[in-house]
Amino acid sequence: MLEKWVQELKDGEQDLIAWRRHLHQHPELSFEETNTSAFIADQLRSFGIEVRTNVGGNGVLGFLEGGQPGRTIAFRADFDALPIQDEKDVPYKSTVPGVMHACGHDGHTAALLGVARVLSHNRETLKGKLVFIFQHAEEKPPGGAKFMIEDGCLDGVEAVYGIHLASEIPLGKIGLKSGPAMAAVDAFTIQINGKGGHGARPHQTVDSIVIGSQIVNGLQQVVSRRVDPIESAVLTIGVFQAGTAFNVIADKAKIEGTVRTFNKEVRKEVENEIRSIVKGLTEAYHAGYEIDYLNGYPSLVNAEAETERVRELVGRLYGADAFLDLKPVMGAEDFAYYLEKRPGAFIHVGARNEDERTHYAHHHPHFDFDERALLVSGHIFLALALEYLQ
DSSP states (O other): OHHHHHHHHHHTHHHHHHHHHHHHHSOOBTTOOHHHHHHHHHHHHHTTOEEEEEETTTEEEEEEEOSEEEEEEEEEEEOOBBSOOOOOOSTTOOSSTTOBOOSSHHHHHHHHHHHHHHHHHTGGGOEEEEEEEEEOOSSSTTOHHHHHHHTTTTTTOOEEEEEEEEEEEETTOEEEOSEEEEOEEEEEEEEEEOBOEETTOGGGSBOHHHHHHHHHHHHHHHHHHHSOTTSOEEEEEEEEEEOSSTTEEOSEEEEEEEEEESSHHHHHHHHHHHHHHHHHHHHHTTOEEEEEEEEOOOOEEEOHHHHHHHHHHHHHHHOGGGEEEOOOBSOOOTHHHHHHHSOEEEEEEEEEOSSGGGOSOTTOTTOOOOTTHHHHHHHHHHHHHHHHHO
């Protein structure tokens, strides 16, 4: 049965590539993906799949009932792009200035559309139901997954799987990590409200730059001196903005940063330490402050049983050497929200080859991938469907 499905997928490979390239040429930013949503919905309807649109925003759901009753599983693909200028010299280069698919979401969507078409042609052999989750806004917290879940995308679903194309993994290799695999991500903005004045009369001012510098130094000690060294945490300052002239003491300064953790207690501890340091230093230097602290995606935790299922499946399809036991990473993914609600796994599919054009990191202006990875992704989805619904 799987061989027949995979052959159908291969027969439609040029459609997968065409869909991917269409999406690549017409990217849309997070929470703005109206045309992309419409494109996906139109394709699903053309396969004879029941469609629900505007799920939690711009999300799209496809529902496929098998010929017999059985389990219900979900596959997810994301489809938002990034605010990056596409610098590749390819025929399918982005036509939207300053916006591109630099993380493979166009490929995720194309692969899942191909899977949906194959399974729709074979629905009578399925025992159960498939939910195809096409998710908006993965790249921008609070993310689309949270809103789609609140709008019922997991209702009745027993297990959920997602796939991510990976430019750091060679084509033909599939990676996965059981348990905590990706970090929780938080973001914060600190505004220091001092008192500006003339650079020659500092005693009449409250210097927001000096205070901000003390805060940045203090924050560097949160992980090294407040977090158990056995635990993992990252605190990074990415923005420090203040001042308008060389001889003017700035009255305001802005600091922005991110926190990455795996442990929920550590996550809260780091937030509390940041708030305490900012409060203490601003009070000591007679300044005011404002903090905007966003708790973003939770840590992504792959279920042990589902991870083992994928390991065995990859071994049967491609051989044991094709499976990679990945290390946890401090990157984040809002697929974590699905895994908080249902067992499942987030699978990394190798998408680089010998061509250096496939070696660029995710979120790079030259990011691209080997399009044969679309078939590999579809193959895995189809094999999982067979596992559950046959």
